[in-house]
Amino acid sequence: MTLTGRPPLPSSERHDGKPHYAPAARRVVASASARPLEPPDLSGLQRLPMSSTFRGSLAVGCEQCLEGRKMVLFVTGRCRFRCFYCPVSERRNQIDVTYANERLVERDEDVLEEARSIGAAGTGITGGDPLGVIDRTVHYVELLKREFGPEHHIHLYTHEPNPEKLARLARAGLDEFRLHVPSFLWGDLAGAGSAYRRVLEEAPSWGVRRGVEVPVLPGKVPELRRLLLALGRIGVDFVNLNELEFSPTNERKMWERGYRQEPKGGWGVVGSQAAARELVRRFSGSLPVHFCSSGFKDGVQLRRRLQRRAERTALPFHRITPDGTLVKGIVEVPGPSATLEEVRQRLDRSRRVPPDRYRVDERRRRVEVDPVLLRRVARTLPFPCFEVEEYPTADALEVERTPLNRAAFPSRRPTGG
Numbered sequence: 001m002t003l004t005g006r007p008p009l010p011s012s013e014r015h016d017g018k019p020h021y022a023p024a025a026r027r028v029v030a031s032a033s034a035r036p037l038e039p040p041d042l043s044g045l046q047r048l049p050m051s052s053t054f055r056g057s058l059a060v061g062c063e064q065c066l067e068g069r070k071m072v073l074f075v076t077g078r079c080r081f082r083c084f085y086c087p088v089s090e091r092r093n094q095i096d097v098t099y100a101n102e103r104l105v106e107r108d109e110d111v112l113e114e115a116r117s118i119g120a121a122g123t124g125i126t127g128g129d130p131l132g133v134i135d136r137t138v139h140y141v142e143l144l145k146r147e148f149g150p151e152h153h154i155h156l157y158t159h160e161p162n163p164e165k166l167a168r169l170a171r172a173g174l175d176e177f178r179l180h181v182p183s184f185l186w187g188d189l190a191g192a193g194s195a196y197r198r199v200l201e202e203a204p205s206w207g208v209r210r211g212v213e214v215p216v217l218p219g220k221v222p223e224l225r226r227l228l229l230a231l232g233r234i235g236v237d238f239v240n241l242n243e244l245e246f247s248p249t250n251e252r253k254m255w256e257r258g259y260r261q262e263p264k265g266g267w268g269v270v271g272s273q274a275a276a277r278e279l280v281r282r283f284s285g286s287l288p289v290h291f292c293s294s295g296f297k298d299g300v301q302l303r304r305r306l307q308r309r310a311e312r313t314a315l316p317f318h319r320i321t322p323d324g325t326l327v328k329g330i331v332e333v334p335g336p337s338a339t340l341e342e343v344r345q346r347l348d349r350s351r352r353v354p355p356d357r358y359r360v361d362e363r364r365r366r367v368e369v370d371p372v373l374l375r376r377v378a379r380t381l382p383f384p385c386f387e388v389e390e391y392p393t394a395d396a397l398e399v400e401r402t403p404l405n406r407a408a409f410p411s412r413r414p415t416g417g
Protein backbone atom coordinates (compact mmCIF):
# COMPACT_ATOMS: atom_id res chain seq x y z
CA MET A 1 0.00 0.00 0.00
CA THR A 2 1.29 3.42 -0.88
CA LEU A 3 0.93 6.08 1.78
CA THR A 4 1.74 9.15 -0.25
CA GLY A 5 1.32 9.89 -3.92
CA ARG A 6 3.07 12.52 -5.97
CA PRO A 7 4.27 15.62 -4.15
CA PRO A 8 1.43 17.99 -3.31
CA LEU A 9 3.42 21.05 -4.25
CA PRO A 10 6.65 21.65 -6.05
CA SER A 11 9.57 21.89 -3.67
CA SER A 12 11.97 23.44 -6.04
CA GLU A 13 12.28 25.61 -9.07
CA ARG A 14 13.35 25.41 -12.63
CA HIS A 15 15.74 27.79 -14.32
CA ASP A 16 13.07 30.38 -14.94
CA GLY A 17 11.75 30.27 -11.43
CA LYS A 18 8.77 28.14 -12.33
CA PRO A 19 7.76 25.26 -10.13
CA HIS A 20 8.74 21.88 -11.37
CA TYR A 21 8.10 18.30 -10.40
CA ALA A 22 4.85 18.54 -12.35
CA PRO A 23 3.54 15.06 -11.66
CA ALA A 24 1.57 14.65 -14.87
CA ALA A 25 4.66 15.12 -16.98
CA ARG A 26 6.88 12.70 -15.16
CA ARG A 27 6.26 9.26 -16.55
CA VAL A 28 5.01 9.96 -20.02
CA VAL A 29 8.14 11.16 -21.70
CA ALA A 30 10.57 8.28 -21.51
CA SER A 31 10.38 7.49 -25.18
CA ALA A 32 9.92 11.08 -26.29
CA SER A 33 13.04 12.33 -24.52
CA ALA A 34 15.18 9.57 -25.96
CA ARG A 35 14.11 10.37 -29.50
CA PRO A 36 16.87 11.93 -31.62
CA LEU A 37 16.31 15.38 -33.07
CA GLU A 38 14.20 15.23 -36.19
CA PRO A 39 15.54 17.01 -39.28
CA PRO A 40 13.91 20.36 -40.10
CA ASP A 41 10.95 20.39 -42.46
CA LEU A 42 11.08 22.22 -45.78
CA SER A 43 10.35 25.54 -44.10
CA GLY A 44 13.24 25.08 -41.63
CA LEU A 45 11.02 24.25 -38.66
CA GLN A 46 12.46 21.71 -36.22
CA ARG A 47 10.48 19.74 -33.68
CA LEU A 48 11.56 18.79 -30.19
CA PRO A 49 9.71 16.41 -27.85
CA MET A 50 6.62 17.59 -25.93
CA SER A 51 5.49 20.02 -28.66
CA SER A 52 8.54 22.29 -28.46
CA THR A 53 9.76 23.68 -31.79
CA PHE A 54 12.44 25.98 -33.11
CA ARG A 55 13.87 27.47 -36.28
CA GLY A 56 17.48 28.48 -36.72
CA SER A 57 19.86 27.28 -34.04
CA LEU A 58 19.24 26.78 -30.34
CA ALA A 59 21.07 29.04 -27.88
CA VAL A 60 24.02 27.27 -26.24
CA GLY A 61 22.36 27.65 -22.84
CA CYS A 62 19.26 25.86 -24.19
CA GLU A 63 21.31 22.99 -25.67
CA GLN A 64 22.96 22.33 -22.31
CA CYS A 65 19.64 22.63 -20.51
CA LEU A 66 18.11 20.10 -22.90
CA GLU A 67 20.87 17.65 -21.98
CA GLY A 68 20.41 18.20 -18.23
CA ARG A 69 23.96 19.62 -18.01
CA LYS A 70 23.03 23.09 -16.83
CA MET A 71 22.94 24.06 -13.17
CA VAL A 72 20.24 26.52 -12.11
CA LEU A 73 21.66 29.23 -9.86
CA PHE A 74 18.83 31.20 -8.27
CA VAL A 75 20.76 34.15 -6.86
CA THR A 76 17.96 36.04 -5.10
CA GLY A 77 14.19 35.99 -4.85
CA ARG A 78 14.10 39.78 -4.76
CA CYS A 79 12.76 41.52 -7.85
CA ARG A 80 11.42 45.04 -8.28
CA PHE A 81 9.23 44.03 -11.20
CA ARG A 82 5.90 42.53 -10.21
CA CYS A 83 4.79 40.57 -13.27
CA PHE A 84 1.29 39.20 -12.72
CA TYR A 85 2.42 35.83 -14.10
CA CYS A 86 5.49 35.58 -11.85
CA PRO A 87 5.68 31.88 -10.92
CA VAL A 88 8.41 32.06 -8.26
CA SER A 89 7.34 29.96 -5.27
CA GLU A 90 6.31 31.34 -1.90
CA ARG A 91 9.44 30.25 -0.10
CA ARG A 92 11.60 32.18 -2.59
CA ASN A 93 9.44 35.04 -3.88
CA GLN A 94 10.89 38.42 -2.79
CA ILE A 95 13.12 36.60 -0.29
CA ASP A 96 16.84 37.14 -0.51
CA VAL A 97 17.95 33.51 -0.68
CA THR A 98 20.30 31.69 -3.04
CA TYR A 99 19.81 28.16 -4.35
CA ALA A 100 21.98 26.04 -6.61
CA ASN A 101 19.39 23.72 -8.15
CA GLU A 102 17.49 22.59 -5.03
CA ARG A 103 20.39 23.18 -2.63
CA LEU A 104 20.25 26.18 -0.29
CA VAL A 105 23.52 28.08 -0.71
CA GLU A 106 25.30 29.14 2.46
CA ARG A 107 28.84 29.20 1.15
CA ASP A 108 30.58 29.10 -2.22
CA GLU A 109 31.37 25.42 -1.86
CA ASP A 110 27.61 24.63 -1.96
CA VAL A 111 27.47 26.05 -5.47
CA LEU A 112 30.56 24.19 -6.64
CA GLU A 113 29.47 20.88 -5.10
CA GLU A 114 26.08 21.11 -6.74
CA ALA A 115 27.65 21.83 -10.13
CA ARG A 116 29.91 18.80 -9.70
CA SER A 117 27.00 16.61 -8.63
CA ILE A 118 25.34 16.97 -12.04
CA GLY A 119 28.56 17.25 -14.02
CA ALA A 120 27.42 20.72 -15.09
CA ALA A 121 28.73 22.02 -18.38
CA GLY A 122 27.21 25.39 -17.62
CA THR A 123 25.04 27.48 -15.32
CA GLY A 124 21.85 29.47 -15.85
CA ILE A 125 21.59 32.38 -13.41
CA THR A 126 18.08 33.40 -12.48
CA GLY A 127 15.91 34.83 -9.69
CA GLY A 128 14.13 37.24 -8.84
CA ASP A 129 16.33 39.60 -10.76
CA PRO A 130 20.07 38.78 -10.68
CA LEU A 131 20.89 42.37 -11.60
CA GLY A 132 19.32 43.49 -8.32
CA VAL A 133 22.26 41.83 -6.49
CA ILE A 134 24.90 42.66 -9.06
CA ASP A 135 27.96 42.22 -6.80
CA ARG A 136 26.79 38.73 -5.80
CA THR A 137 26.02 37.79 -9.40
CA VAL A 138 29.43 38.97 -10.60
CA HIS A 139 31.02 37.01 -7.76
CA TYR A 140 29.32 33.76 -8.87
CA VAL A 141 30.21 34.28 -12.53
CA GLU A 142 33.87 34.74 -11.55
CA LEU A 143 33.77 31.82 -9.11
CA LEU A 144 32.32 29.39 -11.68
CA LYS A 145 34.70 30.48 -14.41
CA ARG A 146 37.68 30.22 -12.06
CA GLU A 147 36.69 26.76 -10.88
CA PHE A 148 35.45 25.15 -14.10
CA GLY A 149 37.29 27.16 -16.73
CA PRO A 150 36.19 29.46 -19.55
CA GLU A 151 34.31 26.65 -21.28
CA HIS A 152 31.76 26.52 -18.43
CA HIS A 153 28.93 28.35 -20.20
CA ILE A 154 26.98 30.91 -18.16
CA HIS A 155 23.75 32.56 -19.16
CA LEU A 156 21.56 34.91 -17.18
CA TYR A 157 17.94 36.09 -17.19
CA THR A 158 17.06 39.66 -16.39
CA HIS A 159 14.24 42.13 -16.68
CA GLU A 160 16.48 45.15 -16.18
CA PRO A 161 17.85 46.85 -19.31
CA ASN A 162 20.96 48.13 -17.57
CA PRO A 163 24.00 48.43 -19.88
CA GLU A 164 26.52 49.16 -17.09
CA LYS A 165 25.61 46.05 -15.11
CA LEU A 166 25.43 43.79 -18.15
CA ALA A 167 28.76 45.07 -19.48
CA ARG A 168 30.30 44.41 -16.05
CA LEU A 169 28.94 40.85 -16.10
CA ALA A 170 30.31 40.35 -19.60
CA ARG A 171 33.75 41.42 -18.35
CA ALA A 172 33.42 38.90 -15.50
CA GLY A 173 32.86 36.13 -18.05
CA LEU A 174 29.10 35.99 -18.71
CA ASP A 175 28.52 34.28 -22.07
CA GLU A 176 24.87 35.03 -22.79
CA PHE A 177 21.94 36.99 -21.37
CA ARG A 178 18.22 36.78 -21.99
CA LEU A 179 16.28 39.98 -21.61
CA HIS A 180 12.74 39.63 -20.36
CA VAL A 181 10.89 42.45 -22.14
CA PRO A 182 7.72 43.37 -20.17
CA SER A 183 4.53 42.54 -22.03
CA PHE A 184 3.29 46.16 -22.01
CA LEU A 185 6.35 47.10 -24.12
CA TRP A 186 5.93 44.41 -26.76
CA GLY A 187 5.89 45.97 -30.20
CA ASP A 188 8.62 47.76 -32.10
CA LEU A 189 10.64 48.79 -29.00
CA ALA A 190 10.29 52.50 -29.68
CA GLY A 191 9.45 55.08 -26.99
CA ALA A 192 9.37 53.44 -23.56
CA GLY A 193 10.81 50.23 -25.03
CA SER A 194 13.93 51.95 -26.33
CA ALA A 195 15.98 51.14 -23.17
CA TYR A 196 15.61 47.45 -24.09
CA ARG A 197 16.47 48.19 -27.70
CA ARG A 198 19.66 50.05 -26.71
CA VAL A 199 20.93 47.19 -24.54
CA LEU A 200 20.30 44.66 -27.30
CA GLU A 201 22.07 46.86 -29.85
CA GLU A 202 25.08 47.55 -27.63
CA ALA A 203 25.65 44.05 -26.26
CA PRO A 204 27.82 42.71 -29.14
CA SER A 205 30.47 45.33 -28.29
CA TRP A 206 30.75 43.76 -24.80
CA GLY A 207 31.50 40.33 -26.30
CA VAL A 208 28.36 38.64 -25.00
CA ARG A 209 25.52 36.90 -26.84
CA ARG A 210 22.08 38.39 -26.25
CA GLY A 211 18.58 37.11 -26.66
CA VAL A 212 15.05 37.83 -25.55
CA GLU A 213 12.92 35.42 -23.54
CA VAL A 214 9.23 35.99 -22.80
CA PRO A 215 6.15 33.94 -21.95
CA VAL A 216 3.48 33.82 -24.67
CA LEU A 217 0.36 35.64 -23.51
CA PRO A 218 -2.45 34.39 -25.74
CA GLY A 219 -4.18 37.80 -25.89
CA LYS A 220 -1.05 39.64 -27.04
CA VAL A 221 -0.02 37.75 -30.14
CA PRO A 222 -0.09 40.75 -32.57
CA GLU A 223 2.19 42.75 -30.22
CA LEU A 224 4.50 39.76 -29.85
CA ARG A 225 4.69 39.33 -33.61
CA ARG A 226 5.72 42.99 -33.94
CA LEU A 227 8.32 42.46 -31.23
CA LEU A 228 9.78 39.50 -33.15
CA LEU A 229 10.02 41.60 -36.30
CA ALA A 230 11.80 44.38 -34.37
CA LEU A 231 14.21 41.89 -32.79
CA GLY A 232 14.94 40.45 -36.22
CA ARG A 233 15.86 43.94 -37.46
CA ILE A 234 18.11 44.50 -34.43
CA GLY A 235 19.71 41.13 -35.15
CA VAL A 236 19.54 39.59 -31.66
CA ASP A 237 21.10 36.15 -31.42
CA PHE A 238 17.90 34.30 -30.48
CA VAL A 239 14.39 34.58 -29.08
CA ASN A 240 12.90 32.08 -26.65
CA LEU A 241 9.15 31.85 -26.23
CA ASN A 242 7.90 30.08 -23.12
CA GLU A 243 4.49 28.57 -22.52
CA LEU A 244 2.59 30.72 -20.03
CA GLU A 245 2.00 28.65 -16.91
CA PHE A 246 -0.07 28.61 -13.79
CA SER A 247 1.69 28.21 -10.47
CA PRO A 248 0.47 28.19 -6.88
CA THR A 249 1.70 31.77 -6.50
CA ASN A 250 0.24 33.34 -9.64
CA GLU A 251 -3.07 31.52 -10.06
CA ARG A 252 -5.29 34.15 -8.44
CA LYS A 253 -4.00 36.94 -10.70
CA MET A 254 -4.13 34.68 -13.73
CA TRP A 255 -7.76 33.73 -13.06
CA GLU A 256 -8.67 37.39 -12.55
CA ARG A 257 -7.28 38.15 -16.00
CA GLY A 258 -9.34 35.40 -17.55
CA TYR A 259 -6.60 32.82 -18.12
CA ARG A 260 -7.59 29.18 -17.73
CA GLN A 261 -5.51 26.07 -17.12
CA GLU A 262 -5.18 23.47 -19.86
CA PRO A 263 -7.88 20.89 -19.03
CA LYS A 264 -5.69 18.00 -20.21
CA GLY A 265 -3.32 18.49 -17.26
CA GLY A 266 -0.02 20.19 -16.53
CA TRP A 267 0.50 23.84 -15.71
CA GLY A 268 -0.02 25.41 -19.16
CA VAL A 269 -2.50 28.22 -19.93
CA VAL A 270 -5.15 27.55 -22.54
CA GLY A 271 -4.10 29.07 -25.86
CA SER A 272 -0.46 29.84 -25.00
CA GLN A 273 1.09 26.79 -26.60
CA ALA A 274 -1.05 27.00 -29.75
CA ALA A 275 -0.19 30.69 -30.18
CA ALA A 276 3.53 30.07 -29.67
CA ARG A 277 3.68 27.17 -32.10
CA GLU A 278 1.85 29.22 -34.70
CA LEU A 279 4.25 32.15 -34.22
CA VAL A 280 7.30 29.91 -34.71
CA ARG A 281 5.70 28.05 -37.64
CA ARG A 282 4.84 31.22 -39.53
CA PHE A 283 7.93 33.25 -38.72
CA SER A 284 9.89 33.73 -41.90
CA GLY A 285 12.88 35.88 -40.91
CA SER A 286 16.40 34.64 -40.19
CA LEU A 287 16.01 35.25 -36.43
CA PRO A 288 16.41 31.96 -34.47
CA VAL A 289 13.11 31.46 -32.60
CA HIS A 290 12.50 28.69 -30.09
CA PHE A 291 9.29 27.70 -28.33
CA CYS A 292 9.89 25.81 -25.09
CA SER A 293 6.77 24.08 -23.76
CA SER A 294 5.95 23.54 -20.12
CA GLY A 295 5.97 19.77 -20.72
CA PHE A 296 9.45 19.95 -22.25
CA LYS A 297 10.86 21.79 -19.22
CA ASP A 298 9.53 19.20 -16.80
CA GLY A 299 9.60 16.07 -18.90
CA VAL A 300 12.90 16.43 -20.73
CA GLN A 301 15.19 19.11 -19.25
CA LEU A 302 14.45 18.44 -15.61
CA ARG A 303 14.22 14.70 -16.07
CA ARG A 304 17.65 14.55 -17.69
CA ARG A 305 19.16 16.66 -14.95
CA LEU A 306 17.69 14.31 -12.35
CA GLN A 307 19.05 11.29 -14.22
CA ARG A 308 22.52 12.80 -14.30
CA ARG A 309 22.43 13.61 -10.62
CA ALA A 310 21.10 10.18 -9.73
CA GLU A 311 23.86 8.44 -11.69
CA ARG A 312 26.51 10.53 -9.95
CA THR A 313 25.21 10.53 -6.39
CA ALA A 314 23.32 7.25 -5.84
CA LEU A 315 24.81 4.74 -3.39
CA PRO A 316 25.43 1.25 -4.79
CA PHE A 317 22.29 -0.14 -3.12
CA HIS A 318 19.94 2.63 -4.32
CA ARG A 319 17.81 1.69 -7.31
CA ILE A 320 17.64 4.37 -10.03
CA THR A 321 14.30 4.55 -11.85
CA PRO A 322 13.96 5.57 -15.51
CA ASP A 323 12.65 8.94 -14.25
CA GLY A 324 15.90 9.58 -12.39
CA THR A 325 14.37 9.10 -8.94
CA LEU A 326 15.92 6.84 -6.29
CA VAL A 327 14.24 3.89 -4.58
CA LYS A 328 15.57 3.14 -1.09
CA GLY A 329 14.60 1.05 1.88
CA ILE A 330 14.51 3.05 5.09
CA VAL A 331 14.25 2.15 8.76
CA GLU A 332 13.09 5.02 10.93
CA VAL A 333 13.85 5.59 14.59
CA PRO A 334 10.49 5.72 16.37
CA GLY A 335 10.67 8.54 18.92
CA PRO A 336 13.36 9.59 21.38
CA SER A 337 13.44 6.27 23.29
CA ALA A 338 15.16 4.39 20.44
CA THR A 339 18.50 5.18 18.82
CA LEU A 340 20.08 4.77 15.40
CA GLU A 341 22.63 2.48 17.04
CA GLU A 342 19.84 0.07 18.08
CA VAL A 343 18.58 -0.05 14.51
CA ARG A 344 22.09 -0.71 13.23
CA GLN A 345 22.64 -3.51 15.76
CA ARG A 346 19.32 -5.18 14.84
CA LEU A 347 20.26 -5.11 11.16
CA ASP A 348 23.67 -6.63 11.93
CA ARG A 349 22.09 -9.30 14.10
CA SER A 350 19.71 -10.27 11.30
CA ARG A 351 22.80 -11.36 9.28
CA ARG A 352 20.81 -10.67 6.12
CA VAL A 353 21.95 -7.09 5.55
CA PRO A 354 25.72 -6.78 5.02
CA PRO A 355 27.31 -3.52 6.28
CA ASP A 356 27.90 -2.32 2.74
CA ARG A 357 24.15 -2.56 2.01
CA TYR A 358 23.04 0.08 4.50
CA ARG A 359 24.00 3.56 5.64
CA VAL A 360 23.17 5.41 8.85
CA ASP A 361 21.71 8.85 8.13
CA GLU A 362 22.19 10.84 11.34
CA ARG A 363 20.58 14.01 10.02
CA ARG A 364 17.30 12.35 9.05
CA ARG A 365 17.41 9.87 11.97
CA ARG A 366 17.00 6.85 9.77
CA VAL A 367 18.98 4.01 8.24
CA GLU A 368 18.94 3.59 4.46
CA VAL A 369 18.98 -0.03 3.37
CA ASP A 370 19.07 -1.99 0.14
CA PRO A 371 15.31 -2.05 -0.66
CA VAL A 372 15.40 -5.70 -1.77
CA LEU A 373 17.06 -6.85 1.46
CA LEU A 374 14.85 -4.68 3.64
CA ARG A 375 11.74 -6.28 2.15
CA ARG A 376 13.12 -9.63 3.34
CA VAL A 377 13.84 -8.61 6.94
CA ALA A 378 11.28 -5.85 7.60
CA ARG A 379 8.69 -8.05 9.31
CA THR A 380 11.27 -9.19 11.87
CA LEU A 381 12.14 -5.62 12.87
CA PRO A 382 10.30 -3.61 15.54
CA PHE A 383 11.07 -0.32 13.78
CA PRO A 384 8.97 1.34 11.04
CA CYS A 385 10.28 0.17 7.67
CA PHE A 386 9.36 1.68 4.31
CA GLU A 387 10.34 1.62 0.70
CA VAL A 388 10.56 5.24 -0.47
CA GLU A 389 11.03 6.89 -3.82
CA GLU A 390 12.85 10.23 -3.66
CA TYR A 391 14.29 12.81 -6.00
CA PRO A 392 18.09 12.61 -6.16
CA THR A 393 18.23 16.32 -5.35
CA ALA A 394 19.77 18.07 -2.35
CA ASP A 395 16.30 18.43 -0.78
CA ALA A 396 15.57 14.71 -1.46
CA LEU A 397 11.86 15.32 -2.00
CA GLU A 398 9.93 12.12 -1.27
CA VAL A 399 7.34 11.22 -3.89
CA GLU A 400 6.16 7.82 -2.73
CA ARG A 401 6.28 5.73 0.46
CA THR A 402 5.25 2.12 0.93
CA PRO A 403 5.08 0.57 4.44
CA LEU A 404 6.92 -2.74 4.76
CA ASN A 405 5.91 -3.91 8.24
CA ARG A 406 3.34 -3.52 11.01
CA ALA A 407 5.45 -0.95 12.85
CA ALA A 408 5.14 1.33 9.83
CA PHE A 409 1.47 1.96 10.63
CA PRO A 410 1.38 4.57 13.43
CA SER A 411 -1.64 3.09 15.24
CA ARG A 412 -0.02 -0.34 15.36
CA ARG A 413 3.49 0.74 16.28
CA PRO A 414 4.99 -1.05 19.27
CA THR A 415 5.95 1.26 22.09
CA GLY A 416 9.48 -0.02 22.65
CA GLY A 417 12.48 -0.99 20.48
Ligand code: SF4
Binding pocket: 017, 079, 080, 081, 082, 083, 085, 086, 087, 088, 127, 128, 129, 159, 180
Ligand atom coordinates in the same frame (compact mmCIF):
# COMPACT_ATOMS: atom_id res chain seq x y z
S1 SF4 B 1 10.89 39.68 -13.67
FE1 SF4 B 1 10.81 37.47 -13.27
S2 SF4 B 1 11.15 37.27 -11.06
FE2 SF4 B 1 10.63 39.42 -11.45
S3 SF4 B 1 8.42 39.54 -11.11
FE3 SF4 B 1 8.74 39.21 -13.31
S4 SF4 B 1 8.63 36.97 -13.57
FE4 SF4 B 1 8.94 37.37 -11.36
